[in-house]
Amino acid sequence: MRTDLSFLTVVADGPDDYVIGNGETFVNVPGVAAAVIAALDGSRTADEARARVLAEHGVDVDVAEFVTGLEGAGLLSRPSRPPNLWDRIRPRHVAWLFSRPAHAVLALLTVAAVAAVVARPELLPGLSSLVWSDSLTFTVAFAAGSWILVLAHELGHVAAARSLNVRAELSLGTRLQFLVVQTRITGIWGVPRRARYRAYLAGMRVDWFLVCAGACVLYVADLAVVRLVMVICLSQIAWQFLFFMRTDVYYAFANASGNKNLMADAQAYLRAALAGTARQARRSVRLYAWFLVVGRVLGLGFFALYTVPITVAVVRRSVAELPGWQPVAALVLVAAGWVLYLTLLGRRLITSARTRRGDQGRFSGN
Numbered sequence: 001m002r003t004d005l006s007f008l009t010v011v012a013d014g015p016d017d018y019v020i021g022n023g024e025t026f027v028n029v030p031g032v033a034a035a036v037i038a039a040l041d042g043s044r045t046a047d048e049a050r051a052r053v054l055a056e057h058g059v060d061v062d063v064a065e066f067v068t069g070l071e072g073a074g075l076l077s078r079p080s081r082p083p084n085l086w087d088r089i090r091p092r093h094v095a096w097l098f099s100r101p102a103h104a105v106l107a108l109l110t111v112a113a114v115a116a117v118v119a120r121p122e123l124l125p126g127l128s129s130l131v132w133s134d135s136l137t138f139t140v141a142f143a144a145g146s147w148i149l150v151l152a153h154e155l156g157h158v159a160a161a162r163s164l165n166v167r168a169e170l171s172l173g174t175r176l177q178f179l180v181v182q183t184r185i186t187g188i189w190g191v192p193r194r195a196r197y198r199a200y201l202a203g204m205r206v207d208w209f210l211v212c213a214g215a216c217v218l219y220v221a222d223l224a225v226v227r228l229v230m231v232i233c234l235s236q237i238a239w240q241f242l243f244f245m246r247t248d249v250y251y252a253f254a255n256a257s258g259n260k261n262l263m264a265d266a267q268a269y270l271r272a273a274l275a276g277t278a279r280q281a282r283r284s285v286r287l288y289a290w291f292l293v294v295g296r297v298l299g300l301g302f303f304a305l306y307t308v309p310i311t312v313a314v315v316r317r318s319v320a321e322l323p324g325w326q327p328v329a330a331l332v333l334v335a336a337g338w339v340l341y342l343t344l345l346g347r348r349l350i351t352s353a354r355t356r357r358g359d360q361g362r363f364s365g366n
Contacts, residue, residue: 004042244295
């Protein structure tokens, strides 16, 4: 019987390193496995494919057993997924956003923004602007604006993924103590390694565009809402560099270093080191492992020394200023955020207890 695996994507990811997948599940294989898949294009039986690979590559592969392994990994069937809203976006609809003219416009806007800030340094928000104000009105505006601009950030990822014909799914999730909106783009493994940067960095690109546009607007007119947008977007860009979590910079760094399971490998290395059985690991994994430790400690410290006190202060002030729309809105936002966070965190912990993540050779993208 002839086996047809032509629907699988095969992407070269490094020397003797290939990623194969069906759009939902992806595995890492050596070059000879990629050759087997190329041979199984529906025109050959397993034995004929075996003979071809042996003749061309000098390696005798048990093709039938290989196919059985792919079946066990869930790769022999196309994923059955109901269409979502973002599937309606075709690559041609958004590809222009990542074209050379679009890059040129962003570069010119960056130059204009830098010139505006050099001419009037007060346009750039100071460090004091990046912390919570005593005003409940500011608190509510910052929280509401953050959610709106986080959505804009994630829509940048959606647009980038769809420009590469990759499926995108938006959902809520958690990163340590942070409640986040996240874009799932597992199919990004099916595009060349260099092209993945577009999807990984598209959200920060949106943030940077808004920062630069805001600086140009402020040069002409001092608008409070524009200044707020700049503060929030700069905060979002800074947050992405906390890549001891799975942020945009984390995925870009993992892609650059060639580590497809960077965080899982680093955690495994740390567990082995603590047990006194540390095995040889790539230098990038070793360095990231200790960065992970320092980052997690600092993150938990931030939670204990900043997030909790600020939350308590906002709640106390809101209760003290009742009635009024500002304190009510602040209390609703705080309560909704914590309920969502605790619900998602509990669900994630339950799922993690039932399912082992980061299996060797299998991976996903964000």
